[in-house]
Amino acid sequence: xxxxxxxxxxxxxxxxxxxxxxxxxxxxxxxxxxxxxxxxxxxxxxxxxxxxxxxxxxxxxxxxxxxxxxxxxxxxxxxxxxxxxxxxxxxxxxxxxxxxxxxxxxxxxxxxxxxxxxxxxxxxxxxxxxxxxxxxxxxxxxxxxxxxxxxxxxxxxxxxxxxxxxxxxxxxxxxxxxxxxxxxxxxxxxxxxxxxxxxxxxxxxxxxxxxxxxxxxxxxxxxxxxxxxxxxxxxxxxxxxxxxxxxxxxxxxxxxxxxxxxxxxxxxxxxxxxxxxxxxxxxxxxxxxxxx
Amino acid sequence: xxxxxxxxxxxxxxxxxxxxxxxxxxxxxxxxxxxxxxxxxxxxxxxxxxxxxxxxxxxxxxxxxxxxxxxxxxxxxxxxxxxxxxxxxxxxxxxxxxxxxxxxxxxxxxxxxxxxxxxxxxxxxxxxxxxxxxxxxxxxxxxxxxxxxxxxxxxxxxxxxxxxxxxxxxxxxxxxxxxxxxxxxxxxxxxxxxxxxxxxxxxxxxxxxxxxxxxxxxxxxxxxxxxxxxxxxxxxxxxxxxxxxxxxxxxxxxxxxxxxxxxxxxxxxxxxxxxxxxxxxxxxxxxxxxxxxxxxxxxxxxxxxxxxxxxxxxxxxxxxxxxxxxxxxxxxxxxxxxxxxxxxxxxxxxxxxxxxxxxxxxxxxxxxxxxxxxxxxxxxxxxxxxxxxxxxxxxxxxxxxxxxxxxxxxxxxxxxxxxx
Numbered sequence: 001x002x003x004x005x006x007x008x009x010x011x012x013x014x015x016x017x018x019x020x021x022x023x024x025x026x027x028x029x030x031x032x033x034x035x036x037x038x039x040x041x042x043x044x045x046x047x048x049x050x051x052x053x054x055x056x057x058x059x060x061x062x063x064x065x066x067x068x069x070x071x072x073x074x075x076x077x078x079x080x081x082x083x084x085x086x087x088x089x090x091x092x093x094x095x096x097x098x099x100x101x102x103x104x105x106x107x108x109x110x111x112x113x114x115x116x117x118x119x120x121x122x123x124x125x126x127x128x129x130x131x132x133x134x135x136x137x138x139x140x141x142x143x144x145x146x147x148x149x150x151x152x153x154x155x156x157x158x159x160x161x162x163x164x165x166x167x168x169x170x171x172x173x174x175x176x177x178x179x180x181x182x183x184x185x186x187x188x189x190x191x192x193x194x195x196x197x198x199x200x201x202x203x204x205x206x207x208x209x210x211x212x213x214x215x216x217x218x219x220x221x222x223x224x225x226x227x228x229x230x231x232x233x234x235x236x237x238x239x240x241x242x243x244x245x246x247x248x249x250x251x252x253x254x255x256x257x258x259x260x261x262x263x264x265x266x267x268x269x270x271x272x273x274x275x276x277x278x279x280x281x282x283x284x285x286x287x288x289x290x291x292x
Numbered sequence: 293x294x295x296x297x298x299x300x301x302x303x304x305x306x307x308x309x310x311x312x313x314x315x316x317x318x319x320x321x322x323x324x325x326x327x328x329x330x331x332x333x334x335x336x337x338x339x340x341x342x343x344x345x346x347x348x349x350x351x352x353x354x355x356x357x358x359x360x361x362x363x364x365x366x367x368x369x370x371x372x373x374x375x376x377x378x379x380x381x382x383x384x385x386x387x388x389x390x391x392x393x394x395x396x397x398x399x400x401x402x403x404x405x406x407x408x409x410x411x412x413x414x415x416x417x418x419x420x421x422x423x424x425x426x427x428x429x430x431x432x433x434x435x436x437x438x439x440x441x442x443x444x445x446x447x448x449x450x451x452x453x454x455x456x457x458x459x460x461x462x463x464x465x466x467x468x469x470x471x472x473x474x475x476x477x478x479x480x481x482x483x484x485x486x487x488x489x490x491x492x493x494x495x496x497x498x499x500x501x502x503x504x505x506x507x508x509x510x511x512x513x514x515x516x517x518x519x520x521x522x523x524x525x526x527x528x529x530x531x532x533x534x535x536x537x538x539x540x541x542x543x544x545x546x547x548x549x550x551x552x553x554x555x556x557x558x559x560x561x562x563x564x565x566x567x568x569x570x571x572x573x574x575x576x577x578x579x580x581x582x583x584x585x586x587x588x589x590x591x592x593x594x595x596x597x598x599x600x601x602x603x604x605x606x607x608x609x610x611x612x613x614x615x616x617x618x619x620x621x622x623x624x625x626x627x628x629x630x631x632x633x634x635x636x637x638x639x640x641x642x643x644x645x646x647x648x649x650x651x652x653x654x655x656x657x658x659x660x661x662x663x664x665x666x667x668x669x670x671x672x673x674x675x676x677x678x679x680x681x682x683x684x685x686x687x688x689x690x691x692x693x694x695x696x697x698x699x700x701x702x703x704x705x706x707x708x709x710x711x712x
């Protein structure tokens with residue numbers, strides 16, 4: 001009984017952790033579905049979000065830093081889309097991968113030059129520290145807040161995609177860019193907006209994780225691997241697939257650590273292997289004509 | 293226009309994207325060779341240290357330290373009147389480290405090799421050194437086995453070994469009543485150094501009256517410790533003892549503070565840079581170290597001032613160890629007036645004394661090639677009692693005390709498995 005409770009605690013904690021992966025993976029997935037580019041520079045925006053939040057926090061404090069850092073990095077996203085991504089929507093995917101991979105390396109080295117190689121300290125307000133005990137379960141207060149923010153962002157993105165005319169065009173553009181063009185709609189501004197949203201989400205992730213993770217130049221490279229795994233498991237381009245996959249990855253990792261701690265990190269790759277074996281398109285991957 | 297659309301549809305296949313992604317990931321794992329310049333009149337010295345991964349930030353400090361030593365040695369006239377030239381590269385991982393060491397000995401024609409922080413990489417380089425019968429000074433690797441069962445005639449060890457860290461830390465823990473009767477939860481990094489540290493730590497704690505209630509391994513790339521924190525809470529220990537490596541300790545400390553678990557926490561390894569990164573609000577407990585920037589000697593003061601002036605931050609223990617290591621080797625080569633590796637080994641085995649910027653001079657013990665030197669512990673100052681961000685650590689006096697033998701904390705010849 002006790003053991004079962006411990007396991008359940010790991011499952012719930014895993015769901016919270018899934019939210020952590022979701023912020024990064026969802027943006028990666030959105031940019032891929034709309035533009036057809038796997039944005040390997042996505043981790044760099046996560047890192048920039050963290051560093052920007054530390055800079056802003058020096059002057060305005062923690063709350064405004066978390067709110068403003070995604071805005072600042074999102075503006076950078078406009079330039080990123082305009083001068084880099086846009087040229088690769090119709091190109092061979094290897095080119096898009098190479099250019100975003102190169103940008104990720106440039107960003108990492110730039111961070112190293114500006115802020116140094118050593119990790120920077122990042123603190124959260126004392127009021128957010130500590131944990132909440134509900135029955136037999138313990139939750140970090142900060143992670144609960146984080147989860148609420150993720151849920152709000154998720155709801156916002158879903159509404160935007162499914163309940164607005166903006167979303168209708170984007171969804172149509174994912175499936176049939178040629179039809180959208182035939183209707184006289186330019187997809188370009190929609191693409192820019194999606195990229196900015198994705199990039200800002202990554203930056204928000206960076207700003208939120210700074211107090212509980214390590215703020216150092218390679219933090220982007222570290223997160224992009226997990227985010228990529230989540231997107232592949234969920235199915236490239238699928239909204240709910242990514243949500244499901246992020247939660248699944250969090251839970252599988254937590255449960256593995258409960259039984260076999262040393263295999264915790266390996267478990268998510270085993271999960272990816274199994275999913276790809278039985279569902280090569282990912283859990284909820286749709287058939288998107290242009291990607292087949 | 294039509295052509296464009298068609299291209300768009302035809303070119304982007306899922307399979308292609310996955311394939312390309314995999315090849316990029318593969319390229320990441322390989323690392324890039326540095327450009328090597330050659331000048332025959334200079335004495336070339338090889339240096340390998342991890343610049344990426346969980347020890348990368350420490351390796352960056354190590355490079356800053358050794359570059360400063362190189363400049364100072366050359367400004368003071370070099371070694372035997374010749375300038376030295378450092379060939380420094382990222383050691384990446386144990387396999388790459390061995391390959392690069394072999395290339396440096398063979399093709400780059402280095403006079404000798406030093407470096408490393410990762411114990412697993414140091415181990416593979418030691419094997420290459422022995423095979424080539426060439427000198428290697430392992431600067432920052434602390435695993436006991438390296439100077440124990442795996443010791444070899446061609447390798448010397450600068451940093452304090454795991455046993456010394458555990459014994460120094462143990463003294464601090466006993467002082468604060470954190471050993472006897474404590475129920476300990478161990479969290480250990482799953483690689484050579486972590487295992488070694490855990491072994492020594494558990495031996496010390498058991499001998500001094502503590503019991504074990506939990507013992508978990510975690511991979512070196514763990515960044516989220518929340519599942520482990522849940523396990524710690526389930527075990528209800530009275531002391532959490534960490535045997536983690538590199539920046540893992542920082543992550544653990546930050547998340548331990550985030551969850552606000554009530555159990556005392558301490559650890560047998562924490563580098564100063566990682567303590568700084570954890571931040572004053574998060575860090576607690578007692579930790580061991582080999583050197584710190586507040587040591588009251590003229591040597592340390594001059595080194596810290598010069599480093600601050602150049603880099604705008606104080607040096608930490610890996611910057612220091614690389615700095616003194618190169619100085620020690622330069623001094624030794626000047627003393628024997630040769631770069632011959634066998635002569636150098638014979639000289640160091642005579643146990644000449646070296647200034648390590650600490651109160652007492654150190655020497656390499658002849659039978660296990662381990663540098664004998666003082667160690668320290670540190671705790672965290674109370675909020676409001678410090679000014680700068682670097683200043684929140686409170687360092688202990690040197691261990692052993694000035695009236696005690698320098699080898700007090702080191703394993704004895706009977707305890708060591710080293711046979712040369």
